[in-house]
Amino acid sequence: MVKAARCGYVILIMAAYWMTEALPLAITALIPVFAFPLLGILSTGECCLVYMKETNMMFLGGLTVAIAVEHCNLHKRIALFVILHVGQSPRRLMAGFMLTTMFLSMWISNTASTAMMVPIVDAILVELYATRSKKQEENATAIDMSVTSGQNQLELSPAGENGVSDGHNAIDTNNHEVEKEDKITDEEIDAANAEVFRQRHIMRRALLLGVAYSANVGGTGVVTGTSPNLVLMAVLQDSFSEPTGLNFATWMAFNVPGMILCVILAWIWLQVLFMGLFRKQSPIQQSTPERTAAVRRLIRQKYKELGPMTHHEATVLTLFIILVLLWLFRAPEFVPGWSAWFKDAFEGVEVDDATPAMLIVTLLFILPARLNFWCFRNPKDPEPPQPSPACMNWQVVHEKIPWGVVLLLGGGFAMAEGANKSGLSAWLGDQLVAFDVMPKEAIVFVVSLMTAMLTEVASNTATASILLPVLKEMALNISVNPLYLMLPAAVCCSYAFMLPVATPPNAIVFSAANMKSADMMKAGFIMNIICVVVITVMINTLGVALFDLQHMPPWANSTINALN
Known part of the structure; x- marks a missing residue:
């Protein structure tokens, strides 16, 4: 018990530093090494040893492949292609941006996907809400016609005193009308421009918040999407000697439907909040056909500027698809995976997800980015052949990999290991047995809501590292499948929508949109509730069907028996 108290003291110090950022997050993660x-x-x-586990190597491999996708601009090609084909009306544009950001955030960092989308949003809104409206052009044309009419009346007036007088009166009358027309037109132009500016500002906030929400939710779709997912996999791997049934394929089978549902509900919520959905009068008017066509031309032009797909992009895309397939079919549970071949051939040698990740990373540094040698070289090219660079180089990897996140993951693993070995996790789990009087569905909702609120003020990796070992012990003590509590909690670590400091996508959008914290909190609070409800429903429906959560699994029972 004394050792557990010492471990709790260290964890409290680390949690305080992580929440207040009194020290850099990565430095706080190194405290267990001496404490x-x-x-x-x-x-x-x-x-x-726990600072560089298999999970960390998998994270590094997946991140390097994602950096290769960014390096060859493949992510921009994907984004423009999707937005071009989804549609150019305000609602369709929002759907296109959110779906694209969600998909990219599954594979590359949510920070990179958000930062890439912000300038695209601004460029499209310039075309969608141009300050010179069609009404302004019509008014200018009417003025020209009025002046021309006055001149024609002067030329066609009959000769004589009355005729001259009539012609003079005609000129005065038309000049008076022109001045009046000019005055009215200026006011209409100012009002029209103010209205266009207001609509553009509302639409910009809606689109940018949609991008941030999609980036945060998109990371829950795959195991490598964000750090809390990897923390969950590491805790399960360390705690249970037998397979738990949660792997790359089953993770996607459970989380991708929930991810898509959350993005659809976020799209509806932002329309309710900013576009007046279900209201008689919408604060954002539908775009005119002319402006929609202008937006389409802009997107098509930007897509054409990328040119045809290069050999570099094609190679990276092929390797990326191969890696995803290797992850999916390593151990898909419903059929023997390819890793079983090596286990049978080499007497129980386990091949985990870090192995295919590092294989693909090595190929990225071997395969050329351009085919300008041997039979691929144009014989008419007068220039001598030059060595082709590889698809990836170390300088890019060194600059773009967030090494602090690697240390943060390691610090979380060390914290979980210390809590487990000292008995702190077991003690905390015993204290939470009182929750057993509540229905299991209510426990999941409370745990998910608590996690979503905690991750608003703390790092999502730190939140997962602290909570998941405790939830594992709590589940074992109340005889509940550990996945029933741990999986929703891990997913909810990514549901940080309320504060700018909660996640990098929130900070990027908050700065770009010049919005107030209250605006982000109002929109984000409802998003938190929506996503918590979704994950609670998903774990009690699809999760029960996939993982048989109504019964204690053999891999959990064996651990309980070993502890007893």
């Missing part, structure tokens, strides 16, 4: 050995919780060797 755990000095307090007798873990030896230095045991503590350091």
Whole structure:
């Protein structure tokens, strides 16, 4: 119990530093390296080993492939292609931006996907809400016609005193009308421009919030999408010796439907909030056919500027697809995966997801980005052949990989290891047995809501590292399948929509849209509730069907028996 108290003290210090950012997050993650050995919780060797586990290597591999996608501009091609084909009306544009950001955020970092979308949003809105309206052009044309009419009346007036007088009166009358027309037109132009500016501002906030929400939710779709997913996989791998049934394929089977549902509901909510959906009068008017065509021309022009797909892009896309397929079919559960061949051939050698990730990364550094050698070279080219660069180089990887996140993951693993070895997780799990009086569905909702609120003020990796070991012990103590509590909590670590400091996408959008914190909190609070409700429904329907959550699994029972 004394060792558990010491471990709890270290975790409280780390949690306080992570929430207040008194120290950089990565430096706080290194505290267990000296604190755990000095307090007798873990030896230095045991503590350091968990900083580079298989999960971290998988994370590095997936991140390097994602950087290769960014490096060759393949992500921009995908984004423009989707937006071009979804549609150019305000509602269709929002759907296109959100679906594109969601898909990209599954594979590349949510920060990169958000940062890429912001300038595209601005460029499209310039065309969609141009300050010179068609009404302004019509008014200018009417003025020209009025002046021309006055001149014609002067020329066609009959000779004589009355005729001259009539002609003079005609000129005065028309000049008076022109001045009046000019005055009215200026007012109409100012009013029209003010209205266009107001609609553009509303639409910009709606689109940017949609991009941020989609980036945060998109990371839940695959295991490598965001750090809390990897923390969950690592905790399950360390805690249970037998397969738990949660792998790359089953993760996607469970989380992709929920991810898509959350994005659709976010799209509806933003329309209710900003576009007046279900209201008689919408604050954003539908775009004219002329402006819709202008937006389409702009997107098509930007897409054409990328040119045809290069050999570099095609190679990276092929390797990316191969990696996803290798992850999906390594151990899909419903059929023997390809890793079983090596396990049978080499006497129980386990091949995990880090192996195909590092294989693809190595190929990225081997395969050329251009075919300008041997039979691929144009014989008419007067220039001597030059060595082709590889699809990826170390300088790009070194600059773009967030090494602090790697340390943050390692610190979370060390914290979880210390809590497990010291008995702190078991003690906390015993204290939470009182929740057993509640219905299991209510427990999931409370845990998910608590996690979503905590991740607003703390790093999502730190939140997952602290909560998941405790939830594992709580589930074992109340005889509930650990996945029933741990999986929704891990997903909810990504549901940070309320505060600018919660996630990098929120911070990027908050700065770009010049919005107030209250505006983001009002929209984000409802999004938090929506997503928590969705994950609660999903775990009690699809989750039960996929993982048989109504019964304690054999892999959990064996752990309970070992502890007893």
